[in-house]
Amino acid sequence: MPVSPVVEITFALSALVILLSSLAVVLVKNPVRATLLLIVAFIPTSLVYILLQAAFVGILQILVYAGAIMMLFTFVIMMINPSPKDGESPAGGSEGGEGGFSGMRGALIGLLVVGALGALLLPKVYHAASQVSVAPVTKPGFGELSSISALLFEDPANNPLTVSFELISFLILVGIIAALNFSRRKGAEARMENSITTRPTEALPILQREALEPK
Amino acid sequence: MSVSLFNLPDCLMLSLALVLIGSYGVFRRRSLILVLLSIEVMLNGVNLSLISFNFFRWGTVENSHYLYMLSIGVAAVEAAVGLSMVIVLFKNYNDITRNRISQLGERA
Amino acid sequence: MNPYLLTQLPLVGGFIFLLFLASINPFRKEGASTLIAVVALCSTAAAIWFFLPEGAQYFGGAIRVTSVGKVIAYVCLGLTAIGMVLSEEYLDKVRVNGIDWRMVVLALALGMVNLCLANDIATLFIAYELVSIPSYVLAGFSHGDPRSNEAGMKYLMLGIFTSVLFLLGLSFIYGATGEIHLVAIHDKLARAVEAGATGDLTLAKIGLGFLMGAVLFKVAVAPFHNWLPDVYQGTNLASLAIISSPVKVAVFGMLGMLLWGVFEPLADLWKPVLLVAAAISAVLGNLQAVSQTNLKRLIAYSAVVNAGFILLGILVNSVSIVVFYLGSYGIMTLGSWAALMSMGTNQADVDELSDLAGMGRTHRWSALGLTVILLSYAGIPLTSGFAAKFGVVLEALKPDAAMPPMTLWVVMLSVCGGLVSFYFYFQIIRALWLQSPAPESADRRLGGSGLRWNYAFVLILSVVVILSLGMFVRLPGL
Numbered sequence: 185m186p187v188s189p190v191v192e193i194t195f196a197l198s199a200l201v202i203l204l205s206s207l208a209v210v211l212v213k214n215p216v217r218a219t220l221l222l223i224v225a226f227i228p229t230s231l232v233y234i235l236l237q238a239a240f241v242g243i244l245q246i247l248v249y250a251g252a253i254m255m256l257f258t259f260v261i262m263m264i265n266p267s268p269k270d271g272e273s274p275a276g277g278s279e280g281g282e283g284g285f286s287g288m289r290g291a292l293i294g295l296l297v298v299g300a301l302g303a304l305l306l307p308k309v310y311h312a313a314s315q316v317s318v319a320p321v322t323k324p325g326f327g328e329l330s331s332i333s334a335l336l337f338e339d340p341a342n343n344p345l346t347v348s349f350e351l352i353s354f355l356i357l358v359g360i361i362a363a364l365n366f367s368r369r370k371g372a373e374a375r376m377e378n379s380i381t382t383r384p385t386e387a388l389p390i391l392q393r394e395a396l397e398p399k
Numbered sequence: 400m401s402v403s404l405f406n407l408p409d410c411l412m413l414s415l416a417l418v419l420i421g422s423y424g425v426f427r428r429r430s431l432i433l434v435l436l437s438i439e440v441m442l443n444g445v446n447l448s449l450i451s452f453n454f455f456r457w458g459t460v461e462n463s464h465y466l467y468m469l470s471i472g473v474a475a476v477e478a479a480v481g482l483s484m485v486i487v488l489f490k491n492y493n494d495i496t497r498n499r500i501s502q503l504g505e506r507a
Numbered sequence: 508m509n510p511y512l513l514t515q516l517p518l519v520g521g522f523i524f525l526l527f528l529a530s531i532n533p534f535r536k537e538g539a540s541t542l543i544a545v546v547a548l549c550s551t552a553a554a555i556w557f558f559l560p561e562g563a564q565y566f567g568g569a570i571r572v573t574s575v576g577k578v579i580a581y582v583c584l585g586l587t588a589i590g591m592v593l594s595e596e597y598l599d600k601v602r603v604n605g606i607d608w609r610m611v612v613l614a615l616a617l618g619m620v621n622l623c624l625a626n627d628i629a630t631l632f633i634a635y636e637l638v639s640i641p642s643y644v645l646a647g648f649s650h651g652d653p654r655s656n657e658a659g660m661k662y663l664m665l666g667i668f669t670s671v672l673f674l675l676g677l678s679f680i681y682g683a684t685g686e687i688h689l690v691a692i693h694d695k696l697a698r699a700v701e702a703g704a705t706g707d708l709t710l711a712k713i714g715l716g717f718l719m720g721a722v723l724f725k726v727a728v729a730p731f732h733n734w735l736p737d738v739y740q741g742t743n744l745a746s747l748a749i750i751s752s753p754v755k756v757a758v759f760g761m762l763g764m765l766l767w768g769v770f771e772p773l774a775d776l777w778k779p780v781l782l783v784a785a786a787i788s789a790v791l792g793n794l795q796a797v798s799q800t801n802l803k804r805l806i807a808y809s810a811v812v813n814a815g816f817i818l819l820g821i822l823v824n825s826v827s828i829v830v831f832y833l834g835s836y837g838i839m840t841l842g843s844w845a846a847l848m849s850m851g852t853n854q855a856d857v858d859e860l861s862d863l864a865g866m867g868r869t870h871r872w873s874a875l876g877l878t879v880i881l882l883s884y885a886g887i888p889l890t891s892g893f894a895a896k897f898g899v900v901l902e903a904l905k906p907d908a909a910m911p912p913m914t915l916w917v918v919m920l921s922v923c924g925g926l927v928s929f930y931f932y933f934q935i936i937r938a939l940w941l942q943s944p945a946p947e948s949a950d951r952r953l954g955g956s957g958l959r960w961n962y963a964f965v966l967i968l969s970v971v972v973i974l975s976l977g978m979f980v981r982l983p984g985l
Contacts, residue, residue, distance in 0.1 A: 210437055215430060225440070236451055241450060252475065256482060264486065342567045347569045348630045355473065356475075358644065360479075361611060362479075441668075441671045448682070484656065492656075
């Protein structure tokens with residue numbers, strides 16, 4: 185099947201950028217950089233979606249994923265990470281140091297596990313996929329907005345996608361309720377008197393408890 | 400078949416590579432925010448596999464485009480819940496490093 | 508009106524009603540919210556009973572009513588309602604906002620019902636998420652308590668990781684078959700097995716592998732169970748009642764329905780996987796439980812052991828045994844939390860094994876109820892725990908069942924594990940009745956709620972159900 189070289193080159197370059205920046209997301213120390221690099225990975229991903237005749241999905245990727253979700257991450261990092269100093273910031277966490285799987289040994293073990301999994305999985309998938317590979321046949325108007333909207337909204341009383349579409353609204357409500365609940369202040373709690381969760385000392389934040397405990 | 404890059408096996412390789420990179424991050428990263436970011440990398444790979452299956456094999460109905468929309472909705476909710484938990488953790492521990500948040504476990 | 512929508516109406520209506528209550532006066536302690544939530548759960552169960560005929564399909568096949576799905580939905584809704592009754596007073600004690608908590612639980616119940624009825628990949632995925640995400644929220648709900656934060660965070664991280672793998676599995680299955688309807692996927696897989704289409708089959712098997720990995724992680728089956736004790740330890744008892752009982756039942760029910768129905772053509776892949784997981788659960792769960800001193804961690808390891816037995820039940824394709832096991836396990840777990848809640852004081856939950864010392868004297872009836880429940884956990888005859896385990900073993904040893912090799916050994920391993928588990932269950936019983944209370948337990952004198960009506964109700968209900976299921980129900984094959 186002839187694929188135009190422009191498509192090939194675009195795909196190859198995008199794949200390269202996606203892989204490199206995703207690797208960087210996993211490896212860099214600074215959390216703000218990691219978030220920005222993930223956005224960098226999302227842009228060529230949306231390009232690949234456009235090559236796959238999923239232009240609407242590509243737009244969603246930029247608008248919703250890079251635009252909204254990643255901004256959420258950036259805000260939270262800014263919130264809890266006011267002044268990174270000495271190369272160790274709360275949001276970044278200290279890489280390595282304590283713990284069993286950290287430092288070079290941890291990296292080696294992680295690499296070994298992931299590498300083994302990949303070595304096991306990738307050739308199998310590649311083989312199976314090339315067995316079933318045929319020239320892509322798409323219907324006219326595939327991936328266009330009119331076609332997707334017909335899929336989503338046609339005959340809502342009998343459309344198989346209606347139920348999941350409605351259920352996800354409850355999922356989002358749960359997310360909102362959870363975020364609201366977690367952000368409730370002590371004022372709300374103080375109203376419910378005579379209530380301590382666990383043993384009195386354990387309910388204190390850890391820093392205060394460390395101060396109370398005799399060294 | 401001519402040698403070509405833009406086909407189903409290659410797209411699947413790309414997406415599985417993203418999943419593996421992300422899972423390496425999930426196991427390696429100490430900061431909880433960065434763990435969440437690594438999970439987003441994985442999810443990106445999964446979405447890519449959904450869309451490429453749809454285009455290369457079943458190009459008559461855009462079912463996986465719909466699945467993609469559901470998956471980013473779920474990702475948004477997960478990010479919101481996860482980040483609000485991270486903030487609460489930060490309030491209580493003044494730290495979001497995985498190793499230091501360990502009050503639970505077997506006591507001698 | 509579409510009868511399916513009618514069954515969802517009470518849950519959705521209850522949710523929105525509570526949302527109104529919460530937005531009018533967010534900080535008022537709302538006693539009516541329990542009643543509203545219980546009524547919503549019960550009327551959903553009733554609506555499923557009356558309006559959903561078996562075999563009916565709604566919304567172009569997105570919802571398909573099966574007999575197994577209906578029964579599991581009843582069990583889940585009933586257990587959730589009982590957990591709701593249990594939460595009545597306890598939530599104030601742990602400073603959790605009751606209305607918020609009940610809204611999240613109602614959303615979770617919506618997810619469980621849809622998980623039992625889902626018939627396409629999209630609905631299945633969203634229902635699975637609607638069961639998972641509220642459980643993470645419940646685990647971390649008492650946000651003033653660092654331990655609850657930690658439990659919630661741990662659960663959330665692992666949960667999101669596995670739900671990504673779940674979606675990856677669904678994606679591969681979609682890629683192999685090109686269908687999103689589960690029945691159509693089953694037909695395509697069966698045809699692929701007949702035709703020997705290796706490419707499609709490999710893709711589907713890899714997808715099923717990811718899917719099962721995710722779900723087994725979720726239900727904490729042995730190689731993937733290390734997070735469970737931590738989550739149990741940090742979560743407050745009311746949330747734990749929901750997470751440990753109805754959620755588990757729903758996810759196990761989904762696993763069973765998927766494997767028996769959709770992935771039945773791929774049985775030669777999933778049967779050995781389940782067998783290995785069951786064997787490791789029996790060994791690791793029992794061995795690690797023996798050394799525990801924390802009560803919640805101990806019960807968590809016993810949950811791992813029970814999960815192994817349920818996997819064996821799924822393996823032998825015996826629907827009635829699995830449903831029986833799930834129901835009896837769910838009610839046992841709720842009863843044990845009720846007993847622990849009634850033994851706690853206003854200041855502290857019962858946490859360590861040593862906290863239970865002398866409870867037989869101070870909290871006689873709770874201790875008695877807990878003892879019956881523990882005997883059922885251990886699998887003493889005349890209790891439902893025994894009947895369920897015995898049923899699984901008998902089914903697995905049937906000569907005509909097409910079982911993978913080594914099944915006999917795994918069953919024997921599980922039974923031996925059951926003998927080991929006697930030790931740690933009797934450890935608890937010994938603490939209850941034979942030890943005298945520790946002198947340092949000054950905070951005992953601060954007083955607790957004692958056996959309030961709701962704890963007593965749940966405890967009596969669970970003891971009655973355990974004994975009557977154990978004595979009077981005749982399972983097929985017994």
